[in-house]
Amino acid sequence: MEKNNVSYEEAKDRTSEQEILQLQATKEKTSSSVGKIIGSALFALLLSLPATNYYAIYAVIAFIILCILSIRYIALKPIFKVLNYNMILFLVWQTDAIFFLIVFLRVKADSYHLIPLFYILLAYGLSFLLIRSRIRAYLRESFQNTSKNKKSVFSKTITRLLGAFLAIVVLALLFYRGNKWWLMNMNTSVDDPSFLVYAIWGVGLLVLLFGFTLLPTLIFLPSQYVKARLTKKYSEEYRNEYGFTEKEWYGE
Known part of the structure; x- marks a missing residue:
């Protein structure tokens, strides 16, 4: 069930008058929200600057995306x-x-910097697939009252795993610090028994990479997204329902 198939009556049933009044009250104090978005964008831009040492074009792309947002x-x-x-x-x-994170993907043999490009496309793709799955799960549970299916269970499982990811990362970093000397001096030859350990660490680093990549999805709230889209779609219906003028409803 897509959000476009949700009728106004269904949307209204999920939105109380108190929520509408709270929305109107919050609308008068959007300067703090703007400040947080701008501050977050500037911080994000700052973190992307190290990439200019290797992939200047990607820092420019990040700047453009953040400016557009x-x-x-x-x-x-x-x-x-x-x-x-x-x-x-x-x-x-x-x-x-x-x-x-593309700063950590520098490979000397990759003279055309294709590895960061593939990572960026894959990372955005995985992120949007995950939040799309969460949105659909929310729509099914909120507007269809259907039982959980495999897709919704999977998306919720991924979200829970990400919620525990930070704790795992802290433990992994502590372990790495305690065993750094061993890792740096480890023989990576295939004939050496330690190669298996080396391979496991390689997989572990990939898990860390995509774990960090998907952490921001924890910020995303499917309920808020659906509410925003439905309120925009039925904006005039809500305004007339609660007797607001255009200026009162939309603000200046």
Whole structure:
């Protein structure tokens, strides 16, 4: 079930009058939200700067993406600033994570810097697939009242795993610090028994890479996204239902 198939009556049943009043109250204080988005974008840009030492073009791309996100958010009407805050914040931090992590993907043999490009495309793809799955799961559970299927269980499992990922990372870093000397002096020859350990560490680093890549998806709230899209779709219906003028509803 897609959000476009949700009727106004269904959307209204999921939105209380208190939520509408709270939305209107929050709409008057969007300056803090704008400040947080701009601050997050600047921080993300700062973290992408080390990439200029190896992949200057990717830092430029990050700058363009962050500028587009910031400008689009600033241009929104106050009510949509409130509703789209979570989505824009997620996109900013997702961009931050991706363009920061490409610094660790430098390979001398990759003279055309294709590895970072493939990683960027794959990272955005995985991130959007995950949040899309979470959105669909939320729609099914909220508007269809269906039982959980394999896809929704999978997306929730991934989200829970990401929630525990930070704790695992801390433990892994502590272990790495305690065994750094051993890792640096390890013989990576295939004939050496330690090659298996080396391979395991390689897989572990890939897990860490994509774990960090997908961490920003924890920021994303499917309920807020669906609410924003439905409120935008039925904006006039809501306004007439609760007796707001256009200026009162949309803000200046």
